[in-house]
Structures are given as structure tokens and as C-alpha cells.
Amino acid sequence: MTGLASANQGAAVAIDRAPKVRFRSRPVLSRMPLRSQVALGVLLVLVIVVILAPVLPLDNPLTGDLGSRLLPIGSVDHLLGTDSQGRDMISRLVYATRTSLIAGLVPIIIATIIGLIIGTVAGLSGGLVNTILMRAIDILFAFPGVLLSLLLAITLGVGLGTLILALTLVWIAPVARIAETEVARIRDLDYITAARSSGSSFPGILARQVTPVTLPAVLAYSTSLVGANVAIAGGLGFIGLGVPSPQPELGSVLQEMQTALYSDPLLSLEPVIVILALSMMFPLIGDGIRQAINGRGGDS
């Protein structure tokens, strides 16, 4: 008897004295696979270039020299050529990327906040509230995303602000669904029950037990979504439903460069490659965040 008690005491002391093991001591960035780190690096460079665009030695993206229309790639003053109005393509692409990054990032940021709230409420409340919210989200899922964004873009009218609003509305449902799934997964786990029975308040559980689990997963998903969102925003610009004409946006630049499709195919390929790169970068980063959270980092 006494032996057992002292053994227990010994164990307790041992636990007390145990060196504090810090799990996941490596920072998130280093737990990402290489390709995600590269994508993140490229994104950072792009963001810096785009922010510094007004002070960089770039031609005016809105005015061109009509005498030098559709110059090929590698021209002396215009390394990436010019468009059908003689505007420098480097400058056009830099400013277009700025608009597209805004149209790509802002809707996802807003939709993530709203979707996270809706999904958490639906996941925690269960019952009728959950059923109603999730059925409504199911109905939105019955729309091809591109079609829904197109309808909203028509309804709200043309412009950067309305485009951002339309795209935000499109992405709330997917984010909410992921958040709901995550919350429903952990809702009845023992540690939450333990927190509840030890008297934690509802906001306390939300802040300490639920959000730390759901937030990283939702963030990883949302980061990937930025790529799809850049693609849809570009597509809407391509069919004339994006940011109105003088302001360059990747989709509308893509549309304008179609005039060079047969005369200079490589020139018309430039905006395609930028959109392709942007839409691939974000899923790579999102994947990296996911792997870093799951602790599977590196080669799988």
C-alpha cells in the first residue's frame, strides 16, 4: 500500500520536474515543404514590386505611343513588348497584378471572417440552426462558382468595389462549410466537455478550445482559395465584367492581348502566364500551411 502511494508520489514529482517539452518548436515557415516556401517568396517579391510600382521606373500604364503598337518581346525600350495601344507591357502587367491581387485577396479575407463566424455558430449550435444554415449553404453549392459570381457581378454592376463584394458573397459558403466541418469534428471531444464541465464560459471555450483548432485549418483552406478567386476575377475581367477599362486588370489585359493571338502569339501569352503563376502560388502556400499544421512537413 505504502509502496503504491509513494510510487504515485514519485510519479507526480517526476511529472512536476519533467523538462518542459515544447512541441513544434520549429517555426511554421520551416515546417513547410520547399515548394511552398518558394511560392511564398515569389509572392512576397510580387507584393513588394506591386506596392513600389509608383516609384519604380515604369512607363505610364494608361498612356501609350500609338507609333509603337504591338512591339515584340525584347524590344529595346519595352522588354516585354507593347499592347495594341502602344502601352508598355511590363508596366501594364505590374499594375494589372496589383488590381488582381486586391481583387483576389480582399474578398477571401472578408469571406474568411464571415464564413468562420457562420460555420462556428452552425457547428456549435447544432439542431435546427445548423440544419437551416447548412441547407442554405448546400443550395449555394448547387451553383457552379463561376456562374454565381457572374450573376452577382451583373447584379451589382461593374467596378473594383462591386467585384470585391460579388466575390466575397461567392466564397462565404465554402469557408463556412469547412469551418462547420472542423467545429463539428471537435465539438464532442473530451477536452471540450472537460472545459465545459470545469466551468469555462461559452466565449472562453470558443476562444481557447475551438478557435485555436479551427482557425489554422480554415486559414490554410482560405489561402488556397485565393488562387481560385484570382482565376475567377480574371475570368470575369476577360468577359468584360471586371474592373472597367482604363484601369489594367489581368483578365482585361488578357482579353486585350487576344488581338495579338495570331500576329505575335508569345506576346498574347504574357498575361496568361502571370494569371497562371498567381493562381498556382496560393494553393502551394495553402498546402504548405496545411502540412505544417499536420506536422507532416517535407516529403510525404
Next chain:
Amino acid sequence: MRHNRLVRFIGSRLLLTVITAFFVSMIVFFAVRAVPGDPALNVLGLQSTAADREALRRVMGLDQPLIVQFFNWLGHAITGDFGYSYSQGRPVASVIGPALGNTLLLGLAASILAVIIGLAMGNAATSRWRGLRRTTDWIEAVFLSAPQYTVALILLICFAVLLPLFPAGGVSTRGNGSVTDIGSHLLLPAVALALAPGAQMARSLKTSISTLQATELLPSLRARGLSPLRITVHAHHNALPPMVTVLGIQVGTMLGGALFVENIFSIPGLGALVVQSVALRDYTLIQAVSLLIAVIFIVVLLLADLLNALLDPRIRVGQL
């Protein structure tokens, strides 16, 4: 007993489809009706008199309450009457007919390609060779995130402009409706639409097969002396239901991508029609085509679920 459950599953699934279709049609109707501006003014132009516009508004039923307008529109749409397209100068139904055929043909071609891509990449991703697995991983990442219209433009520039192997647009050469001719017209746009869905299916197949590899099933089949081919067939049978679900969902991606891809390859389908009607601000046509695309997607999701019920007995006996 078993049949009862199957009937109940189909019944509840049908009911859900009808309810979804109803709400979807509501969104389509009200989204387009909420567009600022007077439809009558759109049709008649700025030179028209107020009296003319008022008369047209009565003919179009715009003087009635919105909710009445909605049910009128829905009632007519169900019977195939989508109203009159002012930009085309003929009934919407006669505009939609040929376009629907082209889009379904393109969608079918893309779906077949997606299944082939999915099977090939899914198997490559679970192969024994590390190099092949890693390469497939990379290709999958590219396929999943490349927007369909960028793929379409790259294919167009590479294989129709720089290397003129395929025609750059249309569904068939005039006066030549042979299968090879249509096939060569549809191959590039179908590939552009099929890459992302194919990669999604590959992902699902990969998950199923690696889950299966973690169990004792495959070694036990091998121990019973089944040939490698038979074992592969067993593995794929298990992987089929989730793949069917993924394909159903991915039809939505294809229909969305068709909006741009049909435009790039000048295929006169539903997607090109939407873009055209947006440019011409022909709201009757936008409503009709959007509804049709959404309904096609809902029906495909229903078919995928029903097919799954036949493939996977657990679905019809389990919960919905």
C-alpha cells in the same frame, strides 16, 4: 425490404433536388431582376416614348408584383417557354436548343477525358516507384490550380497557332460532320476543361487506394492467389463511389470553365451564349441560360448520387 430502402433513398433525394432547383431558380430570377435599369428601356432604346415603354412593360408582365412575376416565369420555364430574346430576335428556347447540344457534347468529351486522366494519375500516384509518385504529385498540383481559360489559351497557342495541328475554333468544319472532324475540334477545349476534374478524381482514387493498402484486404487477396489484374479491379471497385461523387461535383467546374473556354475556342454553346447575352444585356436570355446550367448541374449531382446507391450498398442502407 432492400428495395423499400432504395425507393426511399431515391424519393428523398428527388425531393431534395426539386427543393434545391426551386431555390436556385429563385436566385437566378431575383439576381437578374435586381439589375438596375429598366428592361423596357433596354429593349426599345432611348428614343422610345414613355407610353411605348409602359405598353411593353405590361406585355412583359413587369407591372405585376415581383413574386407573381417569379412564379409566372418559373411556370413558363418548366414547360420550356423561356420568353423572347430581344437580342437574337427569336424565342429563347430556339436559341438555347443548339447551344445546349454543343455544350453537352463538349461536357461529355471532357468528362471521358477526366475519367481517363483520373485513372491514369491516380494509379501513377500510388505506384511503387518514388520518382513517378513525386512527378505525379507535381502534375496534380499544376492541374488542380491552373485556371481552365489559361490552359485553353496555352493549348490554343501551342497546338493551333504555333503548331497548327488542330482547328482553332468551332465544333466542326462546314459541310463535314464526321466524328473525326468533330473530335479534332473538341479535343483541345475538352482537355482544357478536363485537367482540373481529372486531377481531383486522381486525388480521390489515390486516397481510396492508399487507404486500402493500409488494410489487410490486398495481401489477403494476393494470398488467395488472385492475379494482380483481379486485385487491381477489386481496388478500383472500392474506389469507384467516391470517384463518381467527385466527377459529379466537378461537372460544376466544367460548366463554369465552359463559360470562358467556349468563348476562346468559338464553340457556340451555353457558356458562349451567357457571355454574349451579358455583353448585349439580354436579361431574358441570361436568366434562361443560367437556370439551365444550374439545373444541368443539379441533375448531374442527382445522377451521381443515384449511381452511387447502385454501386455502394452501404449508401442505400445507411443514412441518406
